[in-house]
Amino acid sequence: MARSKLFKVWYNVSMFLSDEKIIELEKKANDIRESIIEMLLEAGSGHTAGPLGMADIFTLFYFHILKHDPKNPAWEERDRLVLSNGHICPVLYATMAHAGYFPIEELKTLRKFGTRLQGHPHREYLPMLETSSGPLGEGLSQAIGMALADRMDSSAPFTRGERSRTIYCFMSDGELDEGNSWEAIMFAGKNKLRNLIVVVDRNNIQIDGFTEDTMPLEPLADKWRAFNWQVIEIEGHDFQVINKAVEEAQEISEKPTVIISHNIPGKGVREFESNYKWHGYDPNSGKSKEDYSMALNELRTLGGKIKSEHQ
Amino acid sequence: MLNPNLKLNPKIFNDDPSNPSGQVLEQVPIRKGFGEGLLKAGEADKNVVALCADLTESTQMNFFKEKFPERFIEVGVAEQNLVTISSGMAAMGKIPFCSSYAMFSPGRNWEQIRTTIAYNDRKVVIVGSHAGVSVGPDGGSHQALEDIALMRVIPNMDVISPCDAVEAKKATLILAKGSQSKRPAYLRLAREKTPIITTEETPFNIGKAEIYWMPDVGLAQVGIIVTGGLMYRALVAAKELEAEGIKTKVMNLSTIKPIDTDAIVALAKETKRIVTVEEHQVMGGMGSAVAEVLAKNYPTAIEFIGVQDKFGQSGTPDELVEHYGMGKNSIKEAVMKILSRKI
Numbered sequence: 001m002a003r004s005k006l007f008k009v010w011y012n013v014s015m016f017l018s019d020e021k022i023i024e025l026e027k028k029a030n031d032i033r034e035s036i037i038e039m040l041l042e043a044g045s046g047h048t049a050g051p052l053g054m055a056d057i058f059t060l061f062y063f064h065i066l067k068h069d070p071k072n073p074a075w076e077e078r079d080r081l082v083l084s085n086g087h088i089c090p091v092l093y094a095t096m097a098h099a100g101y102f103p104i105e106e107l108k109t110l111r112k113f114g115t116r117l118q119g120h121p122h123r124e125y126l127p128m129l130e131t132s133s134g135p136l137g138e139g140l141s142q143a144i145g146m147a148l149a150d151r152m153d154s155s156a157p158f159t160r161g162e163r164s165r166t167i168y169c170f171m172s173d174g175e176l177d178e179g180n181s182w183e184a185i186m187f188a189g190k191n192k193l194r195n196l197i198v199v200v201d202r203n204n205i206q207i208d209g210f211t212e213d214t215m216p217l218e219p220l221a222d223k224w225r226a227f228n229w230q231v232i233e234i235e236g237h238d239f240q241v242i243n244k245a246v247e248e249a250q251e252i253s254e255k256p257t258v259i260i261s262h263n264i265p266g267k268g269v270r271e272f273e274s275n276y277k278w279h280g281y282d283p284n285s286g287k288s289k290e291d292y293s294m295a296l297n298e299l300r301t302l303g304g305k306i307k308s309e310h311q
Numbered sequence: 312m313l314n315p316n317l318k319l320n321p322k323i324f325n326d327d328p329s330n331p332s333g334q335v336l337e338q339v340p341i342r343k344g345f346g347e348g349l350l351k352a353g354e355a356d357k358n359v360v361a362l363c364a365d366l367t368e369s370t371q372m373n374f375f376k377e378k379f380p381e382r383f384i385e386v387g388v389a390e391q392n393l394v395t396i397s398s399g400m401a402a403m404g405k406i407p408f409c410s411s412y413a414m415f416s417p418g419r420n421w422e423q424i425r426t427t428i429a430y431n432d433r434k435v436v437i438v439g440s441h442a443g444v445s446v447g448p449d450g451g452s453h454q455a456l457e458d459i460a461l462m463r464v465i466p467n468m469d470v471i472s473p474c475d476a477v478e479a480k481k482a483t484l485i486l487a488k489g490s491q492s493k494r495p496a497y498l499r500l501a502r503e504k505t506p507i508i509t510t511e512e513t514p515f516n517i518g519k520a521e522i523y524w525m526p527d528v529g530l531a532q533v534g535i536i537v538t539g540g541l542m543y544r545a546l547v548a549a550k551e552l553e554a555e556g557i558k559t560k561v562m563n564l565s566t567i568k569p570i571d572t573d574a575i576v577a578l579a580k581e582t583k584r585i586v587t588v589e590e591h592q593v594m595g596g597m598g599s600a601v602a603e604v605l606a607k608n609y610p611t612a613i614e615f616i617g618v619q620d621k622f623g624q625s626g627t628p629d630e631l632v633e634h635y636g637m638g639k640n641s642i643k644e645a646v647m648k649i650l651s652r653k654i
Contacts, residue, residue, distance in 0.1 A: 183389035
């Protein structure tokens with residue numbers, strides 16, 4: 001089935017990413033980042049680091065990977081993408097708007113009274129969402145429920161090269177503090193849910209600071225493997241790399257897969273990104289911990305212009 | 312007399328096992344009625360699925376599991392996962408019934424229920440078994456006395472507390488069918504066997520209270536509103552009171568939410584005095600719900616039978632029900648007390 005326009009529905013047997021397509025995606029990701037910053041400034045509050053860091057992944061999914069139809073959000077056969085860390089909804093909303101789910105203009109209503117774009121995603125106001133979220137640790141279980149239902153309903157086993165449907169779940173690393181997350185992880189491993197693919201936004205930060213200071217997660221890959229998951233680790237800002245990881249994940253037939261994506265919070269905004277490398281505090285960087293904290297604060301408040309979650 | 316229109320169990324007052332007529336009052340755990348109802352619901356609709364947190368047999372999901380193993384999900388001792396997976400399955404058109412002891416679901420996973428089921432509007436039936444003190448020897452940590460309060464206060468959540476196994480079976484089937492309500496629901500069950508009050512022909516409808524006992528003649532002086540397995544004790548109390556010259560009506564309030572405002576107000580208008588009876592804390596449960604209705608519509612004197620702001624403990628169900636002031640005599644005393652109150 002050929003694609004004539006970027007937003008038409010298409011079933012993608014091959015996930016090949018051409019150079020031309022990559023240029024399109026880069027531009028799209030940039031547009032989405034602009035929208036994120038604009039809507040947060042307009043709203044006066046909200047989360048910045050996660051959304052900016054995940055913008056490339058969201059772009060790739062909504063403009064290349066997902067089997068979906070923005071003009072028919074309830075299309076039964078669509079892939080499901082469950083956003084578990086609902087607080088990064090600015091990137092979800094921005095991506096959905098640019099993909100054609102609703103007008104881009106509407107993004108400026110974020111967090112305002114009467115909006116469809118609630119501060120944390122809510123299906124009652126925006127029915128096209130796969131779930132309402134916000135409280136952490138609950139999305140993966142819901143994605144598992146969806147994967148289980150699919151497995152119950154599928155009459156034929158999955159065959160190589162034929163992808164019927166994947167359930168995706170995006171999570172944050174901080175969210176892995178929640179016990180509910182590990183209940184889910186344990187369950188999925190036991191049940192060998194091969195139609196489930198998780199992406200973890202490993203940006204090393206949470207509200208109270210760095211993850212490794214607040215509640216250390218390392219060795220994170222080992223933990224998932226111990227629960228019988230396939231683990232793929234990537235840097236989350238190269239479309240070919242992300243695409244390849246998802247392709248690889250789809251081929252795994254005996255386990256659910258987690259893609260631990262090392263993302264830079266604030267990625268794409270030179271002012272924030274160029275100062276520090278965000279893969280955790282680097283003692284060799286010549287910067288102090290306080291410098292990192294200050295930079296993080298700048299990012300979270302967009303230079304003092306919005307109220308951040310940690311205030 | 313028992314309400315002749317409701318086709319209640321004629322053996323309710325046959326408490327003598329050596330009754331020469333051989334008609335013994337059957338006693339069945341309310342949870343068993345759910346187990347049978349779930350199986351039947353599964354036979355009627357292939358979208359019905361069952362999830363359990365390591366308590367399959369004691370929540371009576373074993374019948375369903377045996378017949379439909381591919382539709383039964385074991386999550387282990389993980390109640391948060393229990394309800395959130397259920398939510399995800401409901402998103403795909405399944406009709407999930409998920410069960411554990413009420414103390415753990417909704418006790419432990421209250422927020423997940425609120426967020427992923429009620430707020431997210433996914434039709435899941437949360438089955439809280441082993442509610443009340445009649446759990447018995449396990450003790451207070453396992454005796455949920457706060458679950459009605461927890462669940463009725465969540466928007467978009469029906470709360471149903473059947474009076475016997477027969478009613479529990481009907482409630483399960485009606486919830487599975489979704490014909491009377493599309494909302495998520497909480498179904499409260501008990502562990503210990505309790506007398507069968509109703510028959511197959513007795514009506515059960517979500518949101519509709521029924522009068523099970525009424526005076527032979529004349530108006531009732533006190534309205535006794537009951538939910539759950541204590542119904543039997545309330546009916547025996549009413550019968551004895553009748554013989555002592557006190558006329559009462561006994562109402563089965565098996566749906567606590569949506570509450571039958573009209574029926575409660577009508578009963579209050581007739582009697583001017585209400586006694587509520589539940590195996591639950593007096594704060595926040597069914598009695599409180601009734602008080603809210605009446606304070607707003609027809610302020611009425613109320614006495615609350617239930618657990619008086621204490622935790623449960625080990626004992627036999629009968630010992631505990633008596634100890635915590637929910638037995639037949641406690642109910643009678645409450646009726647006498649409210650009759651002597653100046654209103």
